[in-house]
Amino acid sequence: MAVKTKKFWVDLHPDGDMADVSAEAQAFVSSSGLSAGILTVFSVGSTSAVSTIEYEPGLKEDMLRAFERLAPASIDYEHHNKWHDDNGRGHVRSTLVGCSLVVPFSDKKLVLGQWQQIVVMNLDTSSRKREVVLQVMGE
Amino acid sequence: MAVKTKKFWVDLHPDGDMADVSAEAQAFVSSSGLSAGILTVFSVGSTSAVSTIEYEPGLKEDMLRAFERLAPASIDYEHHNKWHDDNGRGHVRSTLVGCSLVVPFSDKKLVLGQWQQIVVMNLDTSSRKREVVLQVMGE
Amino acid sequence: MAVKTKKFWVDLHPDGDMADVSAEAQAFVSSSGLSAGILTVFSVGSTSAVSTIEYEPGLKEDMLRAFERLAPASIDYEHHNKWHDDNGRGHVRSTLVGCSLVVPFSDKKLVLGQWQQIVVMNLDTSSRKREVVLQVMGE
Numbered sequence: 001m002a003v004k005t006k007k008f009w010v011d012l013h014p015d016g017d018m019a020d021v022s023a024e025a026q027a028f029v030s031s032s033g034l035s036a037g038i039l040t041v042f043s044v045g046s047t048s049a050v051s052t053i054e055y056e057p058g059l060k061e062d063m064l065r066a067f068e069r070l071a072p073a074s075i076d077y078e079h080h081n082k083w084h085d086d087n088g089r090g091h092v093r094s095t096l097v098g099c100s101l102v103v104p105f106s107d108k109k110l111v112l113g114q115w116q117q118i119v120v121m122n123l124d125t126s127s128r129k130r131e132v133v134l135q136v137m138g139e
Numbered sequence: 140m141a142v143k144t145k146k147f148w149v150d151l152h153p154d155g156d157m158a159d160v161s162a163e164a165q166a167f168v169s170s171s172g173l174s175a176g177i178l179t180v181f182s183v184g185s186t187s188a189v190s191t192i193e194y195e196p197g198l199k200e201d202m203l204r205a206f207e208r209l210a211p212a213s214i215d216y217e218h219h220n221k222w223h224d225d226n227g228r229g230h231v232r233s234t235l236v237g238c239s240l241v242v243p244f245s246d247k248k249l250v251l252g253q254w255q256q257i258v259v260m261n262l263d264t265s266s267r268k269r270e271v272v273l274q275v276m277g278e
Numbered sequence: 279m280a281v282k283t284k285k286f287w288v289d290l291h292p293d294g295d296m297a298d299v300s301a302e303a304q305a306f307v308s309s310s311g312l313s314a315g316i317l318t319v320f321s322v323g324s325t326s327a328v329s330t331i332e333y334e335p336g337l338k339e340d341m342l343r344a345f346e347r348l349a350p351a352s353i354d355y356e357h358h359n360k361w362h363d364d365n366g367r368g369h370v371r372s373t374l375v376g377c378s379l380v381v382p383f384s385d386k387k388l389v390l391g392q393w394q395q396i397v398v399m400n401l402d403t404s405s406r407k408r409e410v411v412l413q414v415m416g417e
Contacts, residue, residue: 044389096235135384242378
């Protein structure tokens with residue numbers, strides 16, 4: 001049983017831009033020497049998120065529209081009163097989607113579906129370099 | 140410390156049907172010989188989801204209505220332009236709920252509440268046989 | 279490789295009250311003697327949730343408002359017909375946010391951002407003492 005951790009950064013545009021990190025994730029599993037276990041993907045920061053999606057431009061746009069229903073850009077946020085900030089919607093969206101994802105692997109391969117990619121999202125209102133932590137644990 | 144992985148399938152109706160897999164999950168923990176650790180439940184496919192719920196027909200209906208608020212069936216989805224598909228709402232709902240759940244166990248028992256079941260959801264617009272991966276890791 | 283489990287309770291007000299458990303979580307990691315691995319935080323009960331947030335009063339209020347968009351207090355819930363209960367919205371909100379969070383740690387430190395706290399939420403319509411399970415696994 002072993003644990004290996006890797007950190008890297010992705011450059012993302014504001015308000016729902018996402019990066020497909022599936023290839024990095026599988027490469028990290030492959031290079032770990034482990035056969036079975038879990039990969040944890042964690043996005044650092046309270047205006048980021050991690051989930052799975054069929055990564056194609058249409059769905060990316062559909063997610064932006066869903067985020068607008070969940071936490072619209074046009075309404076007031078109490079968070080703005082605290083810091084004179086403008087990213088209340090990004091925080092709310094982050095808490096709803098979550099910043100952590102665990103994917104099992106067996107036979108050295110993540111059990112993702114063919115059209116199921118791992119994405120890291122920047123939900124802040126400015127472009128951000130987002131830190132991503134990959135960690136494998138297994139045997 | 141050991142890792143054990145099991146895959147199985149559940150037949151589900153379209154648009155939010157769910158299966159309670161708590162019994163399979165606990166049985167897999169019990170049969171693993173492990174005393175403490177984590178169970179990961181992962182649903183394969185970008186129009187599926189895993190979460191916890193009090194599994195009873197009323198709440199299942201309440202979830203369908205909530206999904207309609209999050210990602211209505213009646214609106215346009217950019218995803219449909221890509222594949223001439225009709226399941227954009229299912230993808231959006233899947234990304235919001237998530238396809239992965241980790242439940243700790245100790246004394247060979249999952250730490251779920253009495254009214255807290257593990258469910259796998261089919262969010263696609265057609266009936267699907269959904270693949271579920273269970274993996275235990277612990278000692 | 280080792281597994282350690284701890285259970286504790288937090289007293290919470292109804293309908294979206296939340297407790298920042300980041301300090302308990304880091305203390306548990308620090309006292310475990312482990313250097314790298316995962317911390318799992320699980321909230322027991324189908325009207326609770328776990329996520330990350332910048333923990334400050336403004337965002338807490340913003341989350342309550344988002345929950346009202348997702349699952350309003352004012353609408354009917356089929357769940358109420360089953361138990362003559364009034365907490366349908368709390369169940370729906372719990373299933374959407376999720377009851378489980380996995381955070382990696384390395385060099386004995388959780389990889390949370392500076393403004394990213396771990397919170398346990400009570401989404402029930404009455405005050406509740408919520409059970410929280412922390413479990414570390416690693417080396």
